Amino acid sequence: MxxxxxxxxxxxxxxxxxxxxxxxxxxxxxxxxxxGGESTPHQAYLQKHKQEVNLNQPSPAFPIFDSAFYQKQIFFLGEAHGTAAPQALDFALLQHLNQRVGLRHYLAEVDYSQAYFLNEYLRTGDERHLQTVFQVWAKQNAQWGNQNFYDKLKKIRALNQTLPEARRISILGVDKLQDLNTTRLFLKAVLGRFPENGLKDSAYVTLQKVVFADTLDEDAFTAAAGQFLSRVSPASSGTKGAADLHFDLQHTLENVAYLSSKTRRDSVMYLNLVSVTKARHLEKAKLYGMWGLFHTLPVAVERGVPFAYYLQQENSPYRGKTVSIGVYTLDSENMMPAAALPAFLSKGERYVNSGLANNDGPMVFVHGIKDLRAASREHTLTLFKTDAPDSPYRTSSRLASFKVLFPNQSIAFAGEHPRLTQVFRYVCLVRNSPALTPLPHL
CATH class of the missing domain: 1.20.5 (Single alpha-helices involved in coiled-coils or other helix-helix interfaces)
Known part of the structure; x- marks a missing residue:
């Protein structure tokens, strides 16, 4: 026994x-x-088609981009938020495209109301407008609430001060509404510019009461938006200023309605871009922006529908006019919101700097990432062209998926034989980057 x-x-x-x-x-x-292992043909190709970017230069050059790249209308930089180097690359690309093709519109992962306050900062230099947007992110401990992004906007304003007005950069916000209180502050500014005789309709009166109330009643706000949209059609005639004012109001309330209809975020981005492009006569304007990597995928994926994929649909005016640059990371740190991590990792902090998100593990895995490592040096940021005539990426699926051990975070390009060249014509490898710096509560 x-x-x-x-x-x-x-x-x-x-x-x-x-x-x-x-x-x-x-x-x-x-x-x-x-x-996966290493591939000699892929490494030989990468060595021939790469450029180390020196972000310490006042105005970095990008000889790796071919003429077809500059002919595109919309340029995306796709990255996994949290690492510092992409923010610096983002500004360098924006400055370069402004100089090279006259690009003036930064297509940002912010909503229309947030873009208004960011543009007010760019116009006036008053940091209270920046704080209106950033204090929400800082309070939510969101990755966008970082000092690097805040400082990048200061650099954009400083750049604008050196440019003639016709070449100055502004922010174009097309994201789904992120914060209704910021939206309400924007509508206060909009309604405050309306002539008194333009606010007699009962739908306007109801909207005014909700917008100018001491506290935000989200249900009443949504109901007022629906009432306005069903009863009032803002005039498109008149002066340009009046037309812009009416568009600001109707477009913003349409986005409030998207919240109640639960329209998918990337679908809202596409609808907003089409609407803003038409209203602002930007049909031929060049647009550039840094987005979360998922949103910049111009192909179908197994989970969700990316913004860039909507742009490639048959009825899209942007079909065939976009190009995406994908960012991969090795040996770098990521500023992760602590709330998304287990308690033993978060330790009561707002953010935790971690190497978990590097593309060779321990939580994120990209097949073929070792080739990028072999073709680059430590402490560098290196661009690679993926689709040259001799590219092995035209016929292989290396670098064409992100397997993530966190639930619902993996990205697998749809199709039996996915190809990197169908997604990213250029990729950027970031090595040994520090994490973003959290922004203190404002």
Missing amino acids: KKILKRIALFVLLTPVVLLVLAFVAYGIYALLAV
């Missing part, structure tokens, strides 16, 4: 250890397969 009890006790003690060892073995095998 004692022997049996000992065996049972030993089994109970050893089983968790054995299971843990098996889990580590399984994880190790998974990680090796997910990242």
Whole structure:
């Protein structure tokens, strides 16, 4: 009997250890397969088609871009938020495209109301407008609430001060509404510019009461928006200023209505871009912006529909007019909101700097990432052209998926044989970048 009890006790003690060892073995095998080995042909190609970007130069050059690149209308930089280097690259690309093709519109991952306040800052230099937007992100501990982004907007304003007015950069916001209180502040400014005789309709009166109330009643706000849209059609005639004012009002309330209809975020982005383009006569304007990597994928994926994919649909005026640059990271840190992490990792902090998000593990895996490592140096930011005539990426699926161990975060390009060249004509490898710096509560 004692022997049996000992065996049972030993089994109970050893089983968790054995299971843990098996889990580590399984994880190790998974990680090796997910990242894959090295490919000599791919590395030889990458060595021939690369450019290290020196972000310390006042105005970095980008000789790697071909003439077809500059002929596009919309330029995307896609990255996983949290690492510092892409923010610096973002400004360098914006400055370069402003100089090279006269690009003036930064297509930002912000909504229309937020863009208004960011543009007011660019126009006046009053940082209270910046704080209107950033204090919400800082309060939410969102990754956008970082000092690097805040400082980048200061650099854009400083750049604008050196440019003639016709070449100055402004922010174009097309995202789904992020904060209704910021939207209400924007509508206060809009309604405050309306002539008194233009606000006699009961729908306007109801909207005014909600917007100018001491506190925001979200249900009443949504109801007032719906009432306005169903009863009032702002005139498109008259002066340009009046037409712009009417558009600001109707477009913003349409976005309030999108919230109640639960329209998908990337779909809203597309609808907003079409609407703003038409209203602001930007049909031929060049647009550039840095977005979350998912939004910049111009192909179907297994989970969700990306913004850039909507732009490629048959009825889209932007079909064939976009180009995306994908950012991959190695040996870098990521500023992660602590709320998204287990308690033993967050330790009560707002953010945690972590290497978990690098593309060779331990949480994110990109098949073929070792080739980018072999073709680059430590502490560099390197651009690679993926679709030259001799590119092996035209016929292989390397770098064409992101496997993430967090639920619902993996990105797999749809199709039996996905190709990197269908998604990113250029990729950027960031090595040894620090994390973003959190913005203090404002």
